[in-house]
Amino acid sequence: MSHANAVLTPRTRLRLARLIIHDGWTCAAAAKMFMVSPRTAAKWASRYRTEGPAGMADRTSRPRTSPTRTPPVVVRRIVALRWRHRLGPVQIAGRLGVPASTVHAVLVRCRINRLSRIDRATGEPLRRYEHDHPGSLIHVDVTKFGNIPDGGGWRYVGQQQGDRNKATTALRTGRTDRGNPRIGTAFVHTVIDDHSRVAYAEICADEKAATAIGVLRRAGAWFADRGITVERVLSDNGSAYRSHAWAQACAELGIKHKRTRPYRPQTNGKIERFHRTLGDGWAYARFYDSTEQRNAALPGWLHFYNHHRAHSALGGQPPITRLTNLPGHHS
Secondary structure (H helix, E strand, C coil): CCCCCCCCCHHHHHHHHHHHHCCCCCHHHHHHHHCCCHHHHHHHHHHHHHHHHHHHCCCCCCCCCCCCCCCHHHHHHHHHHHHHHCCCHHHHHHHHCCCHHHHHHHHHHCCCCCHHHECCCCCCECCCCCCCCCCCCEEEEEEEEECCCCCCCHHHHCHHHHHHHHHHHHHHHCCCECCECCCCEEEEEEEEECCCCCEEEEEECCCCHHHHHHHHHHHHHHHHCCCCCCCEEEECCCHHHHCHHHHHHHHHHCCEEEECCCCCHHHHHHHHHHHHHHHHHHHCCCCCCCHHHHHHHHHHHHHHHHHCCCEHHHCCECHHHHCCCCCCCCC
16 A cells, blocks of 8 residues: 555556657656656666566565564563563563563564553453344343332432432331341343444343343344344343243244353453443432332333444444444434
8 A cells, every 4th residue: 555645646657658668758757747856767767677567565674584573482471471461561571681671672663552451360362253243142131229218219318318219118118137128139231232232121030041032032123123133142040940831932032042151251241341331321320219210210211221322342333323224213
């Protein structure tokens, strides 16, 4: 690829060389016409004479040999220290006796100069993936939020007032167990499309297989209304997703089921990250006077997330923009 400020492109070089070789122009005359030096014109004419049109292409400026390049054995030791011990350039330089600038250059070249690109658990480079079209894979999971007592929870009213509100609400709902007030848990079943990050969520009373299957069916219909045909579903190894009923429901819907490797939540990382966004943006974002008030706010927040919230993994665009030919998706 030619330099952005290059005077001659491969096509222009060919025109210049042909004027000199075929039309008998002098190098000085051709150089004046194309506003380059006679030496440059002579170079392209000579290359055209020996190599033909193929010689007009750009060539790498990399030298044939690099005597001062970091030896491969040192590169391997730098990478090993980075992966296994997550050391910075200065610490690695101190151990290996090489300049920190050299270590940094090696880390940049190997694309491990940022620790965010290295898996904390294994030390291996992160392997990110994204399916190429909506519906190719959806992630499903369940996240839990404690219900909010009447009058607000401890996060906003303080621990003492929160405990009193909890006791009052438990007494009203009849959930006091041996003097221990219980106000229940909200099980939020979440579904997110791998390619577009468009999300669907429901608040349920449990995380049993029948409930998860109902969410999957309704989510599939919701995605279908938006032109998405679900092909695969990825879940963790929860009991609901290991049940025969779940496998049968996936078969009926024509969906291939995949499960993550045990103790590797990173495999389902997109929905795990969505849960954090869900908590920060909806569950704990503001004061709620009751669980019902928080539940009522979920549909509005989901619309904001899908249609208006800028997503860093999508170049600052909301998820809905990845669904093509969808009328009114900017509303």
